Amino acid sequence: MIQYQHKSKMKSKKEKVNQRFSSFPQMNLRKRGELMHEIIIHLILIGLIFALFFYVTAGRVNSKEVKQQVIEKELALLIDSAEKGMSFSVNKLNMNGEIKSIEIKNGKVLALVDNQKFSKGYDYFSKYSVSVDEREDRFIVNVR
């Protein structure tokens, strides 16, 4: 048993020495592979961070947020100054882009322009109840 262990130890030592001296080119290849692997991971992560950054800034850069702001504030002011029984319509396609949706939630007007997915909304203070009906080509805001 002791002899066997000793032999195996000797063998492994030999193997190690052989490997050390015989596999220099292979080691270089492995190092290159690892380096490439690392660089690819880095590039992917950096790409992800910048993609997230572009996604967040895109709304501001192409002025969709300003269009959204204009629509929401215009509607809020119209609702505030409207009398009971009034209603007004907003075309889906207008100079501010294509309005995907108009919602009234928790005292706020929320509008989504083009492919927007999020809106903070804008407060209105009308004492009347407000609702929105969607038609084929326009939204109708009713103040009751």
Added chain:
Amino acid sequence: MTSITNKSGVIGEGILMIYRLMLVSFIALVVLGVAAVFYGYYVDVRDVEARIMAVNVVNCLSPDGVFIADNLKGYEGKVLEYCKIYNSGKFYINVSVQGKKYQDGDSSLLWIREIYKTSAGDNIKKYEPGYFSEVYSVIVNGKEDKLNVEVLVNDEI
């Protein structure tokens, strides 16, 4: 010995990678902040809101131009509640008739406005509260009198 150095090497590489990612994230955040400030545009409608609110409050307090003070008993500090108008916290209303005041909202907006009136740089101008003030003629106890309305609207941020 080799395995120990390998381990420390791996840990070192990991730390370096975290450092690099943090650096990239920081740069991205700085660029995002600059872009947000540079491209951001604020449409200010607070003065218009103040005007609409003033008209609504006057129509509520003096329907047909007649102001009845008795109707407002118990609502001296809750004018908007009396008018059933929802206050999201951004309005301050001050109505004065015959020396009596009826208010609602946060009166600190008045001194914020005073600060802006005395010294306001252009860079903080957008935080100035919206303001509207008007004197209306109303009939109080059968006599013509003045109703002074002052409305302040806080900024959105």
